Amino acid sequence: MDTNKVTDNAVEMKASLQRSLGLMSAIAVVIGSTIGSGIFRSPAGIAARVPDPTIYFLLWIIGGVFTLCGALALAELASIFPQTGGVYVYLREGFGKLPAFLFGWSQLVIIRASALGALAIVVAEYLLRLLGYSITVEINGVAQTAPTVRYIAAATVVVATVLNVAGVKLGAIVQNFTTVTKYIALLLLVGIVFALGARHPLPETLQAVPVNEHITLALIGSAFISILWVFDGWADVTYVSGEVERPERNLPWALIIGTLAVLLIYLLANVAYFHLFDVKQIAGSRLIAADSAYLVIGQTGVVLISLAVMTSAFGTLNASVMTGPRTIFAMADDGLFFKPLATVHRRFKTPHISIIIVSSITVLAILLIGNFQQLTDIFVIGIWPFYVVGVAAVYVIRHKQPNLPRPYKTLGYPVTPALFIVAVMFLLGNAFFEDVKYFSSLTTDKMAGKSLLEVILGAPQGAVLVSVLILLGVPVYYIWQAVNKVKQNEPEAS
Numbered sequence: 140m141d142t143n144k145v146t147d148n149a150v151e152m153k154a155s156l157q158r159s160l161g162l163m164s165a166i167a168v169v170i171g172s173t174i175g176s177g178i179f180r181s182p183a184g185i186a187a188r189v190p191d192p193t194i195y196f197l198l199w200i201i202g203g204v205f206t207l208c209g210a211l212a213l214a215e216l217a218s219i220f221p222q223t224g225g226v227y228v229y230l231r232e233g234f235g236k237l238p239a240f241l242f243g244w245s246q247l248v249i250i251r252a253s254a255l256g257a258l259a260i261v262v263a264e265y266l267l268r269l270l271g272y273s274i275t276v277e278i279n280g281v282a283q284t285a286p287t288v289r290y291i292a293a294a295t296v297v298v299a300t301v302l303n304v305a306g307v308k309l310g311a312i313v314q315n316f317t318t319v320t321k322y323i324a325l326l327l328l329v330g331i332v333f334a335l336g337a338r339h340p341l342p343e344t345l346q347a348v349p350v351n352e353h354i355t356l357a358l359i360g361s362a363f364i365s366i367l368w369v370f371d372g373w374a375d376v377t378y379v380s381g382e383v384e385r386p387e388r389n390l391p392w393a394l395i396i397g398t399l400a401v402l403l404i405y406l407l408a409n410v411a412y413f414h415l416f417d418v419k420q421i422a423g424s425r426l427i428a429a430d431s432a433y434l435v436i437g438q439t440g441v442v443l444i445s446l447a448v449m450t451s452a453f454g455t456l457n458a459s460v461m462t463g464p465r466t467i468f469a470m471a472d473d474g475l476f477f478k479p480l481a482t483v484h485r486r487f488k489t490p491h492i493s494i495i496i497v498s499s500i501t502v503l504a505i506l507l508i509g510n511f512q513q514l515t516d517i518f519v520i521g522i523w524p525f526y527v528v529g530v531a532a533v534y535v536i537r538h539k540q541p542n543l544p545r546p547y548k549t550l551g552y553p554v555t556p557a558l559f560i561v562a563v564m565f566l567l568g569n570a571f572f573e574d575v576k577y578f579s580s581l582t583t584d585k586m587a588g589k590s591l592l593e594v595i596l597g598a599p600q601g602a603v604l605v606s607v608l609i610l611l612g613v614p615v616y617y618i619w620q621a622v623n624k625v626k627q628n629e630p631e632a633s
Contacts, residue, residue, distance in 0.1 A: 162389040168376040169397025171318035175455030176261040177369030179428040179448045186422040188362040202366040203402035208559040210398045211550050212530040214391035218547040221386030225377030226529040227466045233532025242525045243470035244612035250521040252504040257514040258456040263291035265449045289509045293502045299460040300498040304491045317454025324447035332411040337434045360569030368515045375462040387546040464493035520605045527563050530556045570600035
């Protein structure tokens with residue numbers, strides 16, 4: 140790698156995108172991107188798969204520790220390459236253009252759309268609940284997401300898009316506000332649970348549900364997929380590295396402080412949940428935070444926590460709209476995709492075309508799929524393999540460029556990056572194995588009356604579908620390279 144190229148790229152980025160995010164704003168991006176809907180919704184699914192309190196808490200702790208291992212590794216790369224694009228840049232510098240292109244391609248066609256769609260659906264569901272409308276409709280005896288949820292979710296994405304096109308400072312103001320709001324809301328919930336305890340009867344809708352009595356390795360892996368969704372967002376601040384002040388100092392600290400703050404509040408929230416409910420009741424509560432608030436302070440608590448969840452989910456949605464399209468911007472800036480995607484708005488100084496394109500695909504995903512669980516599974520399976528490769532780039536870049544200035548070095552190297560890589564590879568392998576079993580067991584009877592899309596989305600984790608969509612980027616990359624080569628030779632031929 141040519142170190143002068145890295146410097147030139149950094150200068151070019153500075154000229155186009157302004158460094159206006161300080162340390163607190165960067166920490167807010169980490170916390171705000173991570174704490175979204177998961178801690179308010181995922182405990183039910185995790186408890187249903189692993190209904191043992193000890194294993195349940197152990198998985199949350201392991202999830203936090205492994206996430207911190209990944210954050211420690213990416214913090215080193217962020218200090219070396221403080222450029223817009225984050226993981227995309229690390230993949231490019233460590234392994235070349237093809238892996239970097241595949242990451243940007245995946246962000247464009249599946250990763251960002253599934254994440255934004257899931258968050259927007261949570262905002263829509265809680266808004267409808269506050270207004271007293273049903274969030275489901277019954278079709279052929281099966282409860283499905285109401286069309287109204289999808290329409291409101293799509294509108295929510297449009298609002299976040301407008302905020303972030305209008306300027307990174309405006310997006311950061313919204314981000315800081317929503318981050319503080321959601322963190323304080325969780326702290327208050329924990330505080331009142333232990334201060335007041337249960338003062339109201341259990342909601343009629345909350346019932347203990349049957350759980351898996353025999354905890355298998357496959358169930359643990361499946362539960363961990365949900366935990367990865369809850370912890371995801373920790374790397375998002377690296378996507379706006381080109382807009383962070385003093386990035387060589389602020390990026391590592393933002394990653395470390397933000398991740399530790401998230402782990403702390405997650406553990407406190409789960410302790411509060413178990414203070415009120417047993418594991419089977421938690422498994423039966425899709426809205427565990429709202430049920431906890433109801434138990435302590437009644438219907439008023441439900442209203443307040445619903446507002447907090449809406450704020451939390453929208454804050455994460457806003458952060459994701461802010462950070463994700465920067466990868467598409469960086470890829471186009473490298474000449475690996477359509478050049479207009481690297482356009483910076485003259486007035487607002489934001490990559491507005493990239494933001495609008497990603498948001499448009501998100502709206503399409505919401506209208507076509509519209510299922511929270513499917514969207515979150517697709518997202519996790521889509522993005523975490525790239526986290527693995529990004530973290531592995533620490534080893535490669537240290538070997539290839541040992542003399543590069545490193546303002547921060549990975550704490551616990553080489554063990555911490557290895558722990559992250561091994562853990563995520565196990566989870567992805569388990570998800571792929573479960574999907575292969577599903578597809579191999581399909582018969583004509585099982586497929587009767589279902590569309591091809593319904594059959595494909597019926598896979599337990601969506602690993603096969605996501606893998607196919609990612610690998611489609613390989614021929615796209617080589618076609619794009621060929622087209623660029625022809626364009627470069629045209630002036631010479633004339």
